[in-house]
Amino acid sequence: xxxxxxxxxxxxxxxxxxxxxxxxxxxxxxxxxxxxxxxxxxxxxxxxxxxxxxxxxxxxxxxxxxxxxxxxxxxxxxxxxxxxxxxxxxxxxxxxxxxxxxxxxxxxxxxxxxxxxxxxxxxxxxxxxxxxxxxxxxxxxxxxxxxxxxxxxxxxxxxxxxxxxxxxxxxxxxxxxxxxxxxxxxxxxxxxxxxxxxxxxxxxxxxxxxxxxxxxxxxxxxxxxxxxxxxxxxxxxxxxxxxxxxxxxxxxxxxxxxxxxxxxx
Amino acid sequence: xxxxxxxxxxxxxxxxxxxxxxxxxxxxxxxxxxxxxxxxxxxxxxxxxxxxxxxxxxxxxxxxxxxxxxxxxxxxxxxxxxxxxxxxxxxxxxxxxxxxxxxxxxxxxxxxxxxxxxxxxxxxxxxxxxxxxxxxxxxxxxxxxxxxxxxxxxxxxxxxxxxxxxxxxxxxxxxxxxxxxxxxxxxxxxxxxxxxxxxxxxxxxxxxxxxxxxxxxxxxxxxxxxxxxxxxxxxxxxxxxxxxxxxxxxxxxxxxxxxxxxxxx
Numbered sequence: 156x157x158x159x160x161x162x163x164x165x166x167x168x169x170x171x172x173x174x175x176x177x178x179x180x181x182x183x184x185x186x187x188x189x190x191x192x193x194x195x196x197x198x199x200x201x202x203x204x205x206x207x208x209x210x211x212x213x214x215x216x217x218x219x220x221x222x223x224x225x226x227x228x229x230x231x232x233x234x235x236x237x238x239x240x241x242x243x244x245x246x247x248x249x250x251x252x253x254x255x256x257x258x259x260x261x262x263x264x265x266x267x268x269x270x271x272x273x274x275x276x277x278x279x280x281x282x283x284x285x286x287x288x289x290x291x292x293x294x295x296x297x298x299x300x301x302x303x304x305x306x307x308x309x310x311x312x313x314x315x316x317x318x319x320x321x322x323x324x325x326x327x328x329x330x331x332x333x334x335x336x337x338x339x340x341x342x343x344x345x346x347x348x349x350x351x352x353x354x355x356x357x358x359x360x361x362x363x364x365x366x367x368x369x370x371x372x373x374x375x376x377x378x379x380x381x382x383x384x385x386x387x388x389x390x391x392x393x394x395x396x397x398x399x400x401x402x403x404x405x406x407x408x409x410x411x412x413x414x415x416x417x418x419x420x
Numbered sequence: 421x422x423x424x425x426x427x428x429x430x431x432x433x434x435x436x437x438x439x440x441x442x443x444x445x446x447x448x449x450x451x452x453x454x455x456x457x458x459x460x461x462x463x464x465x466x467x468x469x470x471x472x473x474x475x476x477x478x479x480x481x482x483x484x485x486x487x488x489x490x491x492x493x494x495x496x497x498x499x500x501x502x503x504x505x506x507x508x509x510x511x512x513x514x515x516x517x518x519x520x521x522x523x524x525x526x527x528x529x530x531x532x533x534x535x536x537x538x539x540x541x542x543x544x545x546x547x548x549x550x551x552x553x554x555x556x557x558x559x560x561x562x563x564x565x566x567x568x569x570x571x572x573x574x575x576x577x578x579x580x581x582x583x584x585x586x587x588x589x590x591x592x593x594x595x596x597x598x599x600x601x602x603x604x605x606x607x608x609x610x611x612x613x614x615x616x617x618x619x620x621x622x623x624x625x626x627x628x629x630x631x632x633x634x635x636x637x638x639x640x641x642x643x644x645x646x647x648x649x650x651x652x653x654x655x656x657x658x659x660x661x662x663x664x665x666x667x668x669x670x671x672x673x674x675x676x677x678x679x680x681x682x683x684x685x
Binding site: 199293294327360395397405 | 461464465550554557558559560561562563584586587588591592625658659660661662664666667668670671674675678681682685
């Protein structure tokens with residue numbers, strides 16, 4: 156049976172709210188996700204929360220019930236609460252019906268099977284959590300094998316990244332690795348490393364991609380360093396007709412990823 | 421000569437900071453933009469701030485000097501200040517060298533020349549300011565004639581939208597119109613209205629686009645209403661191989677816009 160929490164002063168509320176900070180996520184090994192759609196996506200992927208907070212007035216909703224049942228069956232705790240508490244936990248004025256607290260998970264490079272997908276996304280020093288989440292959502296859509304975060308990227312378990320991923324964080328493998336680790340692993344087997352660049356004449360549409368293709372997107376402000384560009388098997392650019400010299404990183408990744416997908420369809 | 425403001429209590433600082441709220445923007449008819457790159461883009465497009473705040477230790481930078489000179493020549497005021505004030509104005513811990521306060525501008529549908537571009541972007545009830553700014557940035561890149569915001573969209577002059585646009589707000593015409601106004605204007609001349617939809621079998625890559633193409637992107641959560649889909653000359657979908665049923669709105673718009681551009685190259 157779910158217990159009930161309606162007091163802001165409850166220590167668990169404070170603890171969960173603190174998971175909005177990276178420091179506390181690291182200490183606890185836990186992160187936050189919110190919304191019926193995302194938590195259901197997680198459940199269907201076999202990920203269940205350690206704590207599930209749900210709005211009392213939504214307790215009868217079939218998807219809420221399914222989440223409560225699955226959470227308790229997996230040894231987690233379901234906690235009935237109200238909109239004010241959910242709003243405090245999620246940081247949104249209009250919170251969804253549910254907030255879940257999940258154990259962080261990590262995938263290692265060695266666990267990836269590169270032959271399982273034609274496209275893999277790679278991002279280096281990605282700074283914006285919204286971009287990270289959006290790239291994960293795109294990775295899901297193009298059937299990418301996973302997202303490899305190279306060097307110091309923003310935390311994929313931040314509230315903003317999880318939100319922007321719309322649940323893809325739970326379904327797309329995310330690996331964190333240094334550039335050297337990634338490069339060494341990549342070169343142990345087949346794989347075309349394709350870099351998005353402004354310093355090339357190769358049009359992304361004219362280039363030919365070979366599976367498995369590893370699409371490398373550089374840092375939002377600086378692009379990728381020269382030594383990464385030098386390691387790429389192919390550098391391509393997306394044409395830009397306007398006054399600006401670059402696209403948003405998540406947009407550029409998606410335009411490229413769909414071209415790779417279209418060539419393999 | 422620039423005057424100097426270093427006191428948080430200065431009434432102009434409070435007034436400018438209030439422009440982060442839509443209510444104050446509407447009352448003043450002013451909005452905020454920040455960063456040397458964006459303000460320089462604006463200057464090159466002929467847009468100059470009413471107030472230009474710049475960091476004293478950056479006063480010698482060529483682009484800052486050019487902004488100060490152009491602002492004063494156009495009758496605006498340049499104000500020398502410090503990082504703390506700039507941080508307060510921009511809401512960022514690491515503010516750029518400059519913050520500008522600009523008069524809002526509006527473009528009417530009737531002022532658009534549809535024959536001037538092959539692609540036009542249209543978004544209905546867009547909710548996220550980051551998506552709006554990112555779509556503007558894409559509009560610039562694909563050489564779109566403008567962005568038409570249909571019905572109640574997020575404010576294009578919000579700090580987040582201006583930031584995500586990376587200056588494209590100053591170079592890409594943005595029009596706000598009701599659905600009826602847009603539809604009536606569209607049907608007065610040539611133009612193929614193409615809607616992004618999940619309820620069609622037409623693959624976006626197999627479809628053929630005719631200039632001028634008006635790409636309609638629906639609301640992030642709900643997509644477009646049936647009566648808008650019914651008005652479209654063509655509905656197309658972007659294939660999705662994963663578990664999620666939709667892409668981020670700015671990503672979907674960009675994938676579509678590049679396909680239209682590629683067909684015309």
